[in-house]
Amino acid sequence: GQSLExxxxxxxxxxxxxxxxxTYQTSGFYGLSWYxxxxxxxxxxxxxxxxxxxxETGRFSSFLSRSDSYGYLLLQELQMKDSASYFCAxxxxxxxxxxxxxxxxxxxSP
Amino acid sequence: EADIYQTPRxxxxxxxxxxxxxxxxxxxHDKMYWYQQDPGMELxxxxxxxxxxxxxxxxxxxxxxxxRIRTEHFPLTLESARPSHTSQYLCASSGRSxxxxxxxxxxxxx
Numbered sequence: 774g775q776s777l778e779x780x781x782x783x784x785x786x787x788x789x790x791x792x793x794x795x796t797y798q799t800s801g802f803y804g805l806s807w808y809x810x811x812x813x814x815x816x817x818x819x820x821x822x823x824x825x826x827x828x829e830t831g832r833f834s835s836f837l838s839r840s841d842s843y844g845y846l847l848l849q850e851l852q853m854k855d856s857a858s859y860f861c862a863x864x865x866x867x868x869x870x871x872x873x874x875x876x877x878x879x880x881x882s883p
Numbered sequence: 884e885a886d887i888y889q890t891p892r893x894x895x896x897x898x899x900x901x902x903x904x905x906x907x908x909x910x911x912h913d914k915m916y917w918y919q920q921d922p923g924m925e926l927x928x929x930x931x932x933x934x935x936x937x938x939x940x941x942x943x944x945x946x947x948x949x950x951r952i953r954t955e956h957f958p959l960t961l962e963s964a965r966p967s968h969t970s971q972y973l974c975a976s977s978g979r980s981x982x983x984x985x986x987x988x989x990x991x992x993x
Contacts, residue, residue, distance in 0.1 A: 815973060815985065816982075
């Protein structure tokens with residue numbers, strides 16, 4: 774099967790920049806998405822990379838390198854409300870199968 | 884605003900009972916997914932569908948079944964509930980790259 778690995782926890786202070794990494798298995802891989810999930814809530818979509826390079830959406834940016842089987846989510850100007858779990862998700866098998874990574878818990882302190 | 888609904892939100896049921904978790908979406912999405920998630924943990928793909936009468940098992944071994952008779956409806960059935968099935972079940976639908984999630988069903992089997 775497909776698997777995606779992330780660091781379990783990242784800590785940072787308000788106003789800082791943090792990068793959350795994701796490595797994935799390449800067999801059948803089509804693209805990489807990122808989702809945010811607050812405690813008790815459902816995951817919400819942040820970004821999607823189909824091609825290599827950087828995608829920017831406000832304070833969040835996402836990067837994909839197919840040659841390295843690697844991607845990351847970059848969060849700038851961190852706010853307390855950014856404290857949440859972040860998941861990368863790989864789209865596999867003809868855009869049909871969406872597999873989530875192990876998840877990274879981000880803790881933002883004052 | 885995402886239009887994907889799950890019922891019930893909470894369910895407590897005895898061991899051995901048959902249960903069906905409902906999921907409906909009004910966005911006309913071909914792809915739908917069921918995930919199992921314990922608090923603070925990753926999302927495990929149980930089943931997915933890429934259209935009417937087209938379903939596949941995910942990577943998590945499960946004693947559940949699904950059906951996709953209509954585009955908008957993707958129910959998950961447990962034939963005989965066990966305490967090990969206690970978890971949150973999340974349904975999602977997707978057009979191409981962005982997945983929208985329901986609010987989840989929190990299942991407790993006693």
